[in-house]
Amino acid sequence: MGTIIWGSCLETGNEEIDEQHRTLVATFNRLCAAVDREAPRIEELEGILNFLRDFTLVHFQREQELMVQCGYPLEAEHRRLHSELAEQIEALLDAFHQGATTLSPVTLDYLDDWLSRHIREEDVRLADFLKQAQAQARGTS
Ligand SMILES: [Fe+2]
Numbered sequence: 001m002g003t004i005i006w007g008s009c010l011e012t013g014n015e016e017i018d019e020q021h022r023t024l025v026a027t028f029n030r031l032c033a034a035v036d037r038e039a040p041r042i043e044e045l046e047g048i049l050n051f052l053r054d055f056t057l058v059h060f061q062r063e064q065e066l067m068v069q070c071g072y073p074l075e076a077e078h079r080r081l082h083s084e085l086a087e088q089i090e091a092l093l094d095a096f097h098q099g100a101t102t103l104s105p106v107t108l109d110y111l112d113d114w115l116s117r118h119i120r121e122e123d124v125r126l127a128d129f130l131k132q133a134q135a136q137a138r139g140t141s
């Protein structure tokens with residue numbers, strides 16, 4: 001259920017961002033595989049979710065640094081979307097701490113949709129802007 005297949009439409013063309021996205025997608029896929037097991041182990045799910053939370057924050061931090069560096073005009077909206085996902089992952093971890101034992105298909109669909117759409121739309125837009133900004137900086141230096 002819900003596995004994201006890496007393909008060219010998920011590539012932004014920025015090597016560093018793409019590498020981090022591959023890790024995010026692989027982590028999401030690990031989560032789906034763990035949920036799909038006959039008897040999902042809570043510690044395993046929690047471990048993957050913890051990693052997803054930590055790595056997502058590292059990744060968002062990096063994209064936000066890049067946005068500041070290049071004066072990205074859509075920074076506020078992009079940050080808002082990042083906060084939205086970070087809050088959702090935090091809420092999922094809280095649910096585990098309060099006794100949840102698995103993740104619902106609705107939750108996995110939400111994560112799938114958020115990740116795929118955000119990468120294809122927002123991050124591709126950011127990477128294009130970064131590329132232009134870097135080319136301009138090279139041109140004027
Ligand atoms: Fe992003």
Ligand SMILES: [Fe+2]
Nearest residue numbers: 021063119123
């Ligand atoms: Fe991203």
